[in-house]
Amino acid sequence: MSSSDTGHQDHDHDHGEHGHEEHAGHGHAGHGHGVSADADRRWLTLALSLIGVFMAGEVVVGLIARSLALLSDAAHMLTDAGAIVLALVAMRLAARPPKGGFTFGLKRAEILSAQANGLTMILLGLWLGVEAVRRLVDPPEVAGGLVLVTALAGIVVNLAAAWAMSKANRSSLNVEGAFQHILNDLFAFVATAVAGVIMVLTGFTRADPIATLVVVALMFKAGYELIRASGRIFLEAAPTGIDPPALGTRLAGMPDVVEVHDLHVWEITSGQPAMSAHVLVAEGRDCHAVRAGIEELLRREYKITHSTLQVDHADTDPTVSTGYEVSLDGPDPHCEDSHGASYRPSAAPAAPGA
Secondary structure (H helix, E strand, O other), X not given: OOHHHHOOOOOOOOOOOOOOHHHEEEEOOOOOOOOOHHHHHHHHHHHHHHHHHHHHHHHHHHHXXXXXXXXXXXXXXXXXXXXXXXXXXXXXXXXXXXXXXXXXXXXXXXXXXXXXXXXXXXHXXXXXXXXXXXXXXXXXXXXXXXXHHHHHHHHXXXXXXXXXXXXXXXXXXXXXXXXXXXHHHHHHXXXXXXXXXXXXXXXXXXXXXXXXXXXXXXXXXXXXXXXXXHHHHHOOOOOOOOOHHHHHHHHHOOOOEEEEEEEEEEEEEOOEEEEEEEEEEOXXXXXXXXXXXXXXXXXXXXXXXXXXXXXXXXEOOXXXXXXXXXXXXXXXXXXXXXXXXXXXXXXXXXXXXX
């Protein structure tokens, strides 16, 4: 596990014997870790029931009508059902308290399921795309009337499922992903209904694989976005909307702050940002007050409620040694082996030391 996962800074260089452990701060107010379980499970279960029952019927009708568009819609709904099931499982896992080596608990279970769901959508989309192209070249007979009636019923079911999902807590990547998938399904059924109308009125059976390609495009888009969003969390990228250099500059500009370095911003799981940093405070100033001010700023403006701050006095007075020597006139950062840029008041971030 990386240093950012632990939320603590491991300085290999010598800081002297001044650990200043009394200045280490952890901001935990108002975490809100985890999804509201009971109410959300009911809404998710309702949406899952609607999708599951209709999906089974759609497969039967699709086989009878020989419609690839209906089968592709059913495959898309299968991934939606899988996303909801995984979200329900992830809720239970995420609710378990931290234990043993899992110091954050199993919060990232939902991210694993999001990755699995995204990959499944991509693979199904590839198979359906190949089959659609084959049917464009050699179109079979398709019962357009059955396609049209089933697609119209699918629109109604997806509207009901989308309404149920909208009632759940969509801060979860899985819940939001499943909600977006249901919306994509709604668009896909509209495309299938249009194909059904064309086949009924004109007999143009190639409308069926064309509608399938529309569904495939939607599956690729949703799958890619899920993989991208979950991948950013696994790679511990900063949450969307938080710019670490801008945050470092903002923190360095707070009263009595001399330097901020070893700044890490990541997400424990979707909607749960965390931050750690080493903050040097001017000699004679109140480290605790500075830490409290930073934590309040993080909560108020960045929605970061899980922060770990190592706050120490900087040595800017040559007659007093704290073990954290900083030359305010020099361009070099405090840490010779810092993990990222160093930030100082009214100055551009200093490059990491060699």
